[in-house]
Amino acid sequence: MANKNKTKTPEQIQYDQLQKKHELKRPILKNCIRAFFIGGLICLVGQAVTYFYIYFFNFTEQTAGNPTVATMVFIAMILTGFGVYDRIGQFAGAGSAVPVTGFGNAVISSAIEHRTEGYVLGVGGNMFKLAGSVILFGVFSAFIVALVKTILTMWGGF
Amino acid sequence: MKKRWKYTLVVFSLLLLLVGCTNQNDNKDSSMALIKTTQPTPMKLSNKNSDSLPAKVKKEVANIKEIYDVAVIEGNKTILVAYKVKHLYRFRMKSIEKRLTKRLKNEYPDEKFVVSSDYKIFLEAVRLREAMDAGKISKDQARKRFNNIVKLKEELT
Amino acid sequence: MLKGAQTWVFNSKPAILSTGVVGGPFEKNGNLAEDFDKFYEDLWMGQDSYEKAQRILIEDAVDIILQKEGIKEEKVQFFITGDLINQITPSSFAARTNQIPNLGLFSACATSMEGLALAAFLINYQGAKRIITGASSHNASAEKQFRYPTEYGGQKPPTAQWTVTGAGFALIGSGNDADEKPHPRILSATIGKVIDLGISDPFNMGGAMAPAAVDTIERHLQDLQIDPSYYDLIVTGDLATIGRSIALELFEQKGIPIKEEQFKDCGLLIYKKNQPVQSGASGPGCSATVLYGHLLNQMKSGRLKRILVVATGALLSPLSFQQKDTIPCIAHAVAIEYI
Numbered sequence: 001m002a003n004k005n006k007t008k009t010p011e012q013i014q015y016d017q018l019q020k021k022h023e024l025k026r027p028i029l030k031n032c033i034r035a036f037f038i039g040g041l042i043c044l045v046g047q048a049v050t051y052f053y054i055y056f057f058n059f060t061e062q063t064a065g066n067p068t069v070a071t072m073v074f075i076a077m078i079l080t081g082f083g084v085y086d087r088i089g090q091f092a093g094a095g096s097a098v099p100v101t102g103f104g105n106a107v108i109s110s111a112i113e114h115r116t117e118g119y120v121l122g123v124g125g126n127m128f129k130l131a132g133s134v135i136l137f138g139v140f141s142a143f144i145v146a147l148v149k150t151i152l153t154m155w156g157g158f
Numbered sequence: 159m160k161k162r163w164k165y166t167l168v169v170f171s172l173l174l175l176l177v178g179c180t181n182q183n184d185n186k187d188s189s190m191a192l193i194k195t196t197q198p199t200p201m202k203l204s205n206k207n208s209d210s211l212p213a214k215v216k217k218e219v220a221n222i223k224e225i226y227d228v229a230v231i232e233g234n235k236t237i238l239v240a241y242k243v244k245h246l247y248r249f250r251m252k253s254i255e256k257r258l259t260k261r262l263k264n265e266y267p268d269e270k271f272v273v274s275s276d277y278k279i280f281l282e283a284v285r286l287r288e289a290m291d292a293g294k295i296s297k298d299q300a301r302k303r304f305n306n307i308v309k310l311k312e313e314l315t
Numbered sequence: 316m317l318k319g320a321q322t323w324v325f326n327s328k329p330a331i332l333s334t335g336v337v338g339g340p341f342e343k344n345g346n347l348a349e350d351f352d353k354f355y356e357d358l359w360m361g362q363d364s365y366e367k368a369q370r371i372l373i374e375d376a377v378d379i380i381l382q383k384e385g386i387k388e389e390k391v392q393f394f395i396t397g398d399l400i401n402q403i404t405p406s407s408f409a410a411r412t413n414q415i416p417n418l419g420l421f422s423a424c425a426t427s428m429e430g431l432a433l434a435a436f437l438i439n440y441q442g443a444k445r446i447i448t449g450a451s452s453h454n455a456s457a458e459k460q461f462r463y464p465t466e467y468g469g470q471k472p473p474t475a476q477w478t479v480t481g482a483g484f485a486l487i488g489s490g491n492d493a494d495e496k497p498h499p500r501i502l503s504a505t506i507g508k509v510i511d512l513g514i515s516d517p518f519n520m521g522g523a524m525a526p527a528a529v530d531t532i533e534r535h536l537q538d539l540q541i542d543p544s545y546y547d548l549i550v551t552g553d554l555a556t557i558g559r560s561i562a563l564e565l566f567e568q569k570g571i572p573i574k575e576e577q578f579k580d581c582g583l584l585i586y587k588k589n590q591p592v593q594s595g596a597s598g599p600g601c602s603a604t605v606l607y608g609h610l611l612n613q614m615k616s617g618r619l620k621r622i623l624v625v626a627t628g629a630l631l632s633p634l635s636f637q638q639k640d641t642i643p644c645i646a647h648a649v650a651i652e653y654i
Contacts, residue, residue, distance in 0.1 A: 012513035019514065019522045022560045024473040024594060031470070060278035063313055078169055080466050090591070096468050105468045112231045113464035117614020118366035129466065 001144030040090065042099045046072055069100055076104035081112065106130040209271070215239065220266070222253055229283035233304045236270045238311075240280040251275055276310045282307045318385035319538025321507040325458030329653070330490020330498035332445075335379030337372050337610035339454065339480030345586045350381050351481075358455050359422070360479060366405055369398065369453035372482035372600075373409035377447055380486050391415050391486070392443035395434050397426040398451050398599055399478075400460060405451065415447065423628030424524075424553050425507070426450040427483065427603035428647035431624075432504035434487040439529025449607065452598030456472070461517070461633055474519040476555050477592035479585060500616050502621075502650040503539060507531040509630065511643035517629075517636050518596060521558025523584075524627040527644035528554060529565040532625055535648050536571065543573045547619045550610065552626035553582035555568035555595025581585030581605035602626040613651040621652040 008016065049071045051058045079085040085105050089096045094103055107127055114126040126136065216230045219239060224247040229240045239262070243251055255273055262271045274280075285301050289295045294305070318324045336351045343354040353375060360368040363529065373396065394413065396406045397420035410417035420562035422429045437443045441607050448485035455465050457478040463469050468559060490498045528551050543549060554562055559580045566573045582595035583600045606624050611621045625648040631640070 008513050015512040015526060016514075018564060019512075019519075019525075022557050022564070023519060023522060024557060026472050054278045054281070060310055060313060061276045064278075075264070078166065080468075082166050084162060084166060085465060085468045086466050090470055093470035097470075104469060105466070109464040109468075112466055113459055113625035116366075117600055132367065 031093050034091060035093045037095070038092035039099060042096065042101055045075075066134070066139075072099070072101050073104035076101035077108050080105045080108045085109075103131055103134060104147035106134075212237070212268070215262070215266070218261075221257065222254075224250070224256070225258075227280070229280055229287070230305075231283055231286065233279060233301065233308070236272050236308060238272045238274070238279070238283060238304065238308060240274050240276070242277070242280060242281045243275050272308050272311060276311065279307060279311050282310070318503070319329050319534070320541075321508070321534055322503055322538035323432065323436055323439075324539070325435050325439040325501055327439050327489060328500040328502060328652075329435045329487050331485045331498045331607075331611065332498060332608040333380050333383045333486040334450075335376035335383070335484045335610060336481075336604050337375045337379070337397045337482050338604060340453070341477075342479060342481055342585065342604070344634075345590065347585050347605065347609045351611050352376075352608075355480075356570075357644070358453070360647060363370065364463060364516070365453055365456040365459065366400060369400065369405040369456055369493045369649075370408045370412075371483075372453065372480070373405060373449075373451045373484070374396075374412050376449065376451070376482040376484040377409065377413050377420065380447060380484055384486060386445075388413050388415050391445045391447050392591070393417065393434070393437065395420060395430040395446060395448040396450060396484070397430065398420045399423060399457050404407060405453075411617070422645055422647065424452075424597055424599050424601065425626040425628030425647045426599040427552070427606065428624060428626035431485070431487070431501065431508075431649045432506060432647055437475045438487055438489055445486060445488045447484055447486050450599035450603040451482035452600035454478045454480045454598075457598060464496055465635040471519050471593055474516070474521065474557055474591050475550055475593040476520055476553065476582065476595050476597035476621050477586070477595050478598040479600040479604060481598075481600035481604040483600060483605075483607040484648065485607050497654055499586050499611050499651050499653050501598040502652050503535075503647040504650070505531055505535040506554055507534075507646040507648070509643045509645050511641055512639050515636070515639070515641045517631060517642065519557065520553070520629045520642070521555045521594060522561060523563065523629055524644040524646070525558040525561040525565065525633065527646040528625050528627045529556070529562050529571075530575075531648050532566075532623070533569060533571060533648040535623065535650075543571060543577065546621050546623045548579060548610075548622040549573060549577060550579045550581060550584075550605075550622060552580075552624075552628075553597035554580050554598065554627060555582040557594055558627070559583065576642055584609065598612075599626075599628075606638070619653070621650070623650050625650055 047067055050064045050068045053059045053067050054061065059067065076085065079088070085096070110129045111127045114122040116122065116147050212230045212232045215227050215237065219225060219228045219241060224244055225241045226244050227242040231238045243254060247254065255275060259271060259273050261272070284299060287306070290300055316324050316326060337353045338351045340357055342348065342351065349608040358420055360367060360371045362368045362371060366476065379589065392411050394415035395418045397403050398406050401405055403419050403421060407417065420426050420429050427450035430450060430625060434446040437446060454477065458465050477652040490500060507527060508530065510527040512526045532549065551559070551562070559578070563575060582597055585596045585605055586592050586603060602624065610619065610622060610624070614622070625646050627644060629644050630643050631642045
């Protein structure tokens with residue numbers, strides 16, 4: 001009996017309750033604190049890289065964003081390649097997945113993984129397996145927001 | 159697994175070496191310009207005889223409560239005002255910049271002002287001041303650097 | 316012979332004549348390292364891809380058996396095996412290497428006991444003289460197929476399980492050799508039904524598989540009209556921490572008197588406490604390597620006489636999970652005695 005309707009039978013509901021009792025819950029507070037500190041650490045490193053570029057090279061605060069992101073993704077690439085980033089990820093959770101280093105890790109790990117299937121279909125075809133939806137929905141929502149802003153400025157003159 | 163940490167360490171130390179690849183001979187002031195308040199004395203690069211103008215501008219800007227460090231350089235056509243905003247007020251950087259430009263325009267309607275809160279512009283201004291003080295560059299070179307700073311301010315990406 | 320609803324009793328008691336157990340680097344640092352025949356230092360095993368490496372595990376395990384028995388592949392009638400990878404390619408490609416007539420199986424992590432039950436049936440009814448059966452899994456190839464790329468920094472919840480990199484195979488025969496040596500012999504086997512109680516979290520397999528294990532054990536005891544004390548040990552394949560505690564509570568609810576010391580789990584036995592496996596091990600290789608290595612050694616040294624091995628499998632695919640289906644599970648049980 002395929003469950004076309006999503007409602008559960010009484011036996012399933014009862015088992016669900018029993019199962020929840022035994023299930024090891026994620027330690028949410030501990031995870032949040034870890035994510036906060038590791039995420040902050042990554043941002044601190046990013047800020048240091050920005051200052052590095054402002055101080056030693058000819059970038060202003062406005063323009064130093066680009067090399068900073070490139071450097072952070074490069075660092076993520078090195079850590080992923082050496083198999084260190086997934087340990088950081090297990091510890092930090094969102095703290096390492098949300099910053100741009102997490103995005104880099106998603107793309108790079110997929111690329112490394114599918115090397116065995118060749119460069120075109122394997123690496124090229126599967127590289128954006130995880131990051132594809134980030135790019136798609138990011139671009140799409142940016143488009144919507146820009147549209148809304150344009151309409152509002154035309155009407156309201158903000 | 160021990161190998162992995164060794165490789166990571168090697169790569170990071172190589173990256174650190176890059177930091178050493180710099181030909182900036184910075185003096186004490188500019189090397190700390192990003193971190194502490196340097197309050198450089200205002201500088202005059204132009205041929206006008208408005209001797210006290212940079213000093214007056216600096217005093218006025220320094221009085222604004224959101225700003226804690228100012229560098230003023232007067233060039234031939236424009237006066238560069240580079241300032242640093244206190245951390246909590248950084249949310250209102252754009253409005254501070256607008257207010258400052260309007261105020262300077264009202265006070266000194268004959269002068270053209272280039273106003274920037276960017277760290278880089280401030281740093282370059284301090285470096286320029288130090289180079290002039292140390293006598294390392296000529297007035298012409300200083301003017302060229304000044305124009306570069308103004309151009310740098312206009313860059314967007 | 317069929318007894319009850321879904322249990323076979325093997326009158327000629329087919330014997331497990333020899334075993335081959337191969338493991339990976341993680342298992343080498345684990346709890347049961349002495350019970351493995353061979354280890355590999357890394358997950359690639361000198362191959363180009365993880366799927367090819369899994370094939371090497373199977374080929375090695377079969378070679379070890381043939382060497383131990385001093386026979387060639389032609390003396391073995393059938394090769395019954397399966398694994399987790401799409402279209403069970405590692406098993407099929409290993410069958411291509413050893414050229415033994417091949418019966419490929421799939422019941423996820425319950426494949427090892429499904430193979431053992433079928434092999435015992437065939438030997439019992441003289442459909443074959445010798446059969447090699449077992450199961451294998453590889454951590455990286457399973458993660459790549461079912462979850463995320465191996466280097467991805469996603470955080471696994473504490474209910475997640477670690478797929479064993481290993482292959483466990485055994486040679487089954489009639490065991491009626493002239494010198495009457497004792498062998499671990501297969502007494503009976505219960506084939507499980509597919510049970511689904513609505514769990515849909517692929518990171519919580521233990522919770523999904525526990526009802527299937529309990530159902531099969533209950534049927535086995537009912538069909539044979541015995542109670543749990545008949546066995547020295549009832550061991551499940553990969554319920555791990557959460558599945559095991561749920562199963563114990565379900566036994567209590569159903570009034571089946573299984574004691575906690577008597578009820579163990581391969582997924583909890585194979586790794587040490589300080590290895591980062593979240594709640595335990597899983598994979599077809601888990602039950603296979605622990606049974607054909609550690610448990611049979613325990614029987615041969617006299618510490619265990621009669622055991623019931625219940626391998627549990629979660630019959631989901633990455634697609635079924637994305638399509639919002641729940642996780643149906645199955646468990647197959649085989650009773651083994653050392654006589």
